[in-house]
Amino acid sequence: MKPWYEQSFGSDYMLVYKHRDWENANKEASKMIAWLELAEGSHVLDIGCGMGRHSLALANLGYTVTGMDLSTTLLDEAHRHDEDGLVEWVKGDMRELPFEAERFDATVNLFTSFGYFTAEEDNVSVLRHIRRVLRIDGCFLIDFLNPIYVAQTLVPQSERIDEETGLLIQEARSIANGWVQKGISIFNPDKEEKPRQYLEQVRLYNLDWFENNLDACSLRIDKLYGNYDGSKYDPEASPRMIMTGRAKR
Known part of the structure; x- marks a missing residue:
């Protein structure tokens, strides 16, 4: 992968x-x-x-x-x-x-x-x-x-609709093992479809x-x-x- x-x-x-x-x-x-x-x-x-x-x-x-x-x-x-x-x-x-x-x-x-x-x-x-x-x-x-500010202010979850495409963008954030991570899901809420999912992560140096x-x-x-x-x-x-x-x- x-x-x-x-x-x-x-x-x-x-x-x-x-x-x-x-x-x-x-x-x-x-x-x-x-x-x-x-x-x-x-x-x-x-x-x-x-x-x-x-x-x-x-x-x-x-x-x-x-x-x-x-x-x-x-x-x-x-x-x-x-x-x-x-x-x-x-x-x-x-x-x-x-x-x-x-x-x-x-x-x-x-x-x-x-x-x-x-x-x-x-x-x-x-x-x-x-x-x-x-x-x-x-x-x-x-x-x-x-990294200190990130740990203090991290928003665990958020979502929004992209007005142009109608797609729902969901973001889940966490800190684990020295990384800040964000999982992203993108899908059309009006359709039964599998979300497109991504992970972003950065070392908290x-x-x-x-x-x-x-x-x-x-x-x-x-x-x-x-x-x-x-x-x-x-x-x-x-x-x-x-x-x-x-x-x-």
Whole structure:
């Protein structure tokens, strides 16, 4: 059986997450990229770019952008939105980035596109490859969930009707064995049909884990933010754990 991340990031993913709009992506990308203090034209790699919202926002801000994802379906959607060919779209696995060493001025990893893999070494390998493709003193940004906040605020169940298709989307969330998990069921409530079901899960890595493993991969954290508004990180109250830093020599 394929791992969850090869099953979940398809056409139904675009249905489940259609509420993530492009206008907000522009605002988020503009705010976060400013924290890296990059020169215009800097070459940025968006790791786990999905449908390309943030990659295109970065390109429109004047950066040279490569968007990479494992999902052909999501990359096709990204191509569809990129009418002017602003971004280089690449299919690839974040555990082994398909780029030469020291190619990029910066890498970004947004909306918890990290911690997918069961083997600890696979998640560390993502960090190791980030360092490999960054130029000396190149910047990185990792936007991850705050595991303490997640445990305090997790909504066990929710459901909604997609107005366009009439499909019912049910989501069940839980925390178990160091993972936050979400089971997704999609079906037409007016028909007797078997639901389409998916699982998403992310390792609940804390700040210590990132500090230790980034350092081991010759990356250092310079600043830590608690949300997209640039607020200071609070271990108990911040929704996000957004780390920015540089490649060490």
